[in-house]
Amino acid sequence: MLKIYIDIDIYLMVELRMKDYKFDELRIVLAIAGQGSITRAAQLLLMPQPNVSRALASIERRLGLPLFNRHKHGLTPSEFGQHFLLQAEQLLEQQRALQALADQHKRSLAGGVTLGAPIGIHAFLARHLLAPLQAQMPELVLDLRTRIPSATERQYGAIFDSDCDLLISPFQPQNENLIARPLIDFRMGIFASVDYLAHHPLTLRQAADLAPHRCITLSMLGGQRNLWRFRAAHGEIQQCEVNGVCICDNLLPAIELARQGIGLLYAPYYAVAADLQAGTLQACLTDAASLPMRSYLIYRQRHTLPHRVQVLAETLLNTLPRHVP
Structure with a gap:
């Protein structure tokens, strides 16, 4: 029963605070999750590795919770990070849909x-x-x-x-x-x-x-x-x-x-x-x-x-x- 309440609290915390993050920051943490490494994420995003590290540290500092567990083989999402990354992906998908809608409207003659x-x-x-x-x-x-x-x-x-x-x-x-x-x-x-x-x-x-x-x-x-x-x-x-x-x-x-x-x-x-x-x-x-x-x-x-x-x-x-x- 306690586990259910904890998950709900985590979900609400992520939902309420997701608006505080820039889309670029969300893309960075999703790239880290996908690559399991800050170095590989930086290569994928064509960004300097220190910039990627600073973006991750900034998000975790604002959250007060780690998004990833660090180990010798790389990074894996923490329990909280899994919830956060799920909503980040959904938010970016909504942003892509909104941008596609805006682009379609801008190109339309109707x-x-x-x-x-x-x-x-x-x-x-x-x-x-x-x-x-x-x-x-x-x-x-x-x-x-x-x-x-x-x-x-x-x-x-x-x-x-x-x-x-x-x-x-x-x-x-x-x-x-x-x-x-x-x-x-x-x-x-x-x-x-x-x-x-x-x-x-x-x-x-x-x-x-x-x-x-x-x-x-x-x-x-x-x-x-x-x-x-x-x-x-x-x-x-x-x-x-x-x-x-x-x-x-x-x-x-x-x-x-x-x-x-x-x-x-x-x-x-x-x-x-x-x-x-x-x-x-x-x-x-x-x-x-x-x-x-x-x-x-x-x-x-x-x-x-x-x-x-x-x-x-x-x-x-x-x-x-x-x-x-």
């Missing part, structure tokens, strides 16, 4: 990725990239969130919301701990409807030529007053501050207003490519006069990113430039 971007970019991605992406990665769930850049972000930097995995923005982030990689330089132009240009001809040689024209402005570029930039015939960059007759917080209504002949629109070519092809809008700048606006792909430090987020980020960085006019 799950959701939240992508924040201006609505015009979302429309472009939906038209050109997202369908083939879903075909390649059917287990990936894309959550598209409209993020409208503000004039404040233009001054202080993009705001990266906590519910976002990836953010596409024309501005670098406020938070310097985030990664901001150049995604693409969108070619900017000035556009208008055929009807508007018929009634208000525009020969754009210098910034002053924009002064008499009605303009559609964007909140992200400053609200009612926007700074439009283009390259003049001799190569110098012209800048003109225009006043908007209509102010839009995103490109979609701004493009529709331009179609309706309300005024000139300063926008990226990708957003009006279909209108240019259909003839509903015309470009007022030559290709040589168009200037780029850089966009950034923003995300958290890579070591915290799920594999699916990393894959989507690299796909956007490698694929998007090939589709933008």
Whole structure:
């Protein structure tokens, strides 16, 4: 009867204290048990023998009990050591299972990725990239969130919301701990409807030529007053501050207003490519006069990113430039 109580006490002591030991220490004592020798255990683990001896001595000192009986032929587990080693093996097996689960999860593409971007970019991605992406990665769930850049972000930097995995923005982030990689330089132009240009001809040689024209402005570029930039015939960059007759917080209504002949629109070519092809809008700048606006792909430090987020980020960085006019 006494023997049973002693075994239970030993079992509880091992169970309660097992959390106090590092996995490397447990591997060392298991290697010693398997080899029956500190020297052979050190050779197996590719460790200096003194380090193995110190690890064993440290564990036994904390336990206050010997794990091994020493004799001239080597080491054999003590009665207490047998219980300890059994639980150590079980604990290491659990650790291996947890690590395998984590590795599988990190490699998996299954799950959701939240992508924040201006609505015009979302429309472009939906038209050109997202369908083939879903075909390649059917287990990936894309959550598209409209993020409208503000004039404040233009001054202080993009705001990266906590519910976002990836953010596409024309501005670098406020938070310097985030990664901001150049995604693409969108070619900017000035556009208008055929009807508007018929009634208000525009020969754009210098910034002053924009002064008499009605303009559609964007909140992200400053609200009612926007700074439009283009390259003049001799190569110098012209800048003109225009006043908007209509102010839009995103490109979609701004493009529709331009179609309706309300005024000139300063926008990226990708957003009006279909209108240019259909003839509903015309470009007022030559290709040589168009200037780029850089966009950034923003995300958290890579070591915290799920594999699916990393894959989507690299796909956007490698694929998007090939589709933008």
